[in-house]
Amino acid sequence: MKIDQRFLLAGVIGWPIMHSRSPLMHNHWLEENNLNGRYLPLAVEPSKLEKAIRGLNALGFSGVNVTIPHKQNVMQYLDEIDPTALAMGAVSCIHAREDGSLFGKNNDAHGFIRNIKAQSPEWRANAGPATVIGAGGGARAVCYGLLQEGVTEIRLVNRSIEKAQALADQFGSAIKPVAWQDRENALQGTKTLVNATSLGMVGQPALELRLDDLPQDALVADIIYAPLETELIKKAMLRGNQGVGGLGMLMHQGPLAWELWFGITPSVTPKLQALLEKSLQA
Ligand code: NAP
Numbered sequence: 001m002k003i004d005q006r007f008l009l010a011g012v013i014g015w016p017i018m019h020s021r022s023p024l025m026h027n028h029w030l031e032e033n034n035l036n037g038r039y040l041p042l043a044v045e046p047s048k049l050e051k052a053i054r055g056l057n058a059l060g061f062s063g064v065n066v067t068i069p070h071k072q073n074v075m076q077y078l079d080e081i082d083p084t085a086l087a088m089g090a091v092s093c094i095h096a097r098e099d100g101s102l103f104g105k106n107n108d109a110h111g112f113i114r115n116i117k118a119q120s121p122e123w124r125a126n127a128g129p130a131t132v133i134g135a136g137g138g139a140r141a142v143c144y145g146l147l148q149e150g151v152t153e154i155r156l157v158n159r160s161i162e163k164a165q166a167l168a169d170q171f172g173s174a175i176k177p178v179a180w181q182d183r184e185n186a187l188q189g190t191k192t193l194v195n196a197t198s199l200g201m202v203g204q205p206a207l208e209l210r211l212d213d214l215p216q217d218a219l220v221a222d223i224i225y226a227p228l229e230t231e232l233i234k235k236a237m238l239r240g241n242q243g244v245g246g247l248g249m250l251m252h253q254g255p256l257a258w259e260l261w262f263g264i265t266p267s268v269t270p271k272l273q274a275l276l277e278k279s280l281q282a
Helices: 022-032 046-054 073-077 083-088 108-119 137-148 161-171 231-238 247-262 270-281
Strands: 008-014 037-043 063-066 093-096 102-105 130-133 154-158 175-179 192-195 219-222 242-244
Touching: 008 022, 008 046, 008 247, 022 037, 022 247, 022 270, 046 073, 063 247, 073 102, 083 102, 083 108, 083 137, 093 247, 102 247, 108 137, 108 219, 108 242, 108 247, 130 137, 137 154, 137 161, 137 192, 154 161, 161 175, 219 231, 231 242, 247 270
Parallel strands: 008 037, 008 063, 130 154, 130 192, 154 175, 192 219, 219 242
Antiparallel strands: 063 093, 093 102
């Protein structure tokens, strides 16, 4: 361990948390940038969230990422929240500022869009309608990101239609709620298809979706990264669609957190990707 004046501290708050690959990624960056510090998995029970958040400054944390189930609840304990996070109704990153105040941001939409652009530079959100499946926290970030990129129509499919309707009420008329049983019809003319449900994740059933009506030039993205390639991505690629997995969404929101906490922009490199992939394949 390097000995110097300052030991940088950051982490990720969730419940449970030990499955998170964020510590692997951020500790790789600390090492790569030759910095003295540690990024920790912080298992925080929902009933202890306020105490944990209020302790960050006293403990010397620069900040934390926030994951399930705290992204919404944590907002009430923050001193300032940026407009993007307010619009999304969720915070994914907290900066424990030197003046003792807590500032919240949401970097998920940036990570989602940056990942698609990195893997498919020619992709344009405004090429045609998008179909997003899911209306939870991840889907909010996906829809927000697509709207910022200029998509004019999002067909929003969700098992609980009222959640899709709530998102349409908040985000505006570009969001068209679609009932779960109509999800395959929504694929006609779709240029960007995104799975933002937990279906297809390790331990969960697959997303049942026939792709017959999906145009072959549509991009298919999944925000799930465990497994690295979901059945949806495999199926889409087999029929000639471009597939984009969710690992890059995780990687590309990281640098924004670092800029806030440490004033440094770490690099998303093939080496980092290989490290995370190896851990996910283990
Ligand atoms: P969430 O808020 O709990 O939302 C879950 C979504 O999945 C809801 O739309 C839910 O529908 C739907 N769903 C769950 N089980 C279903 C089933 N059996 N049939 C139909 N729909 C079902 O979770 P989230 O935070 O959005 O996360 C969703 C996934 O995205 C997770 O796998 C998470 O790990 C991943 N994620 C990845 C990143 C990344 O950086 N790559 C970031 C965020 C999330 P209802 O509304 O009907 O319950």
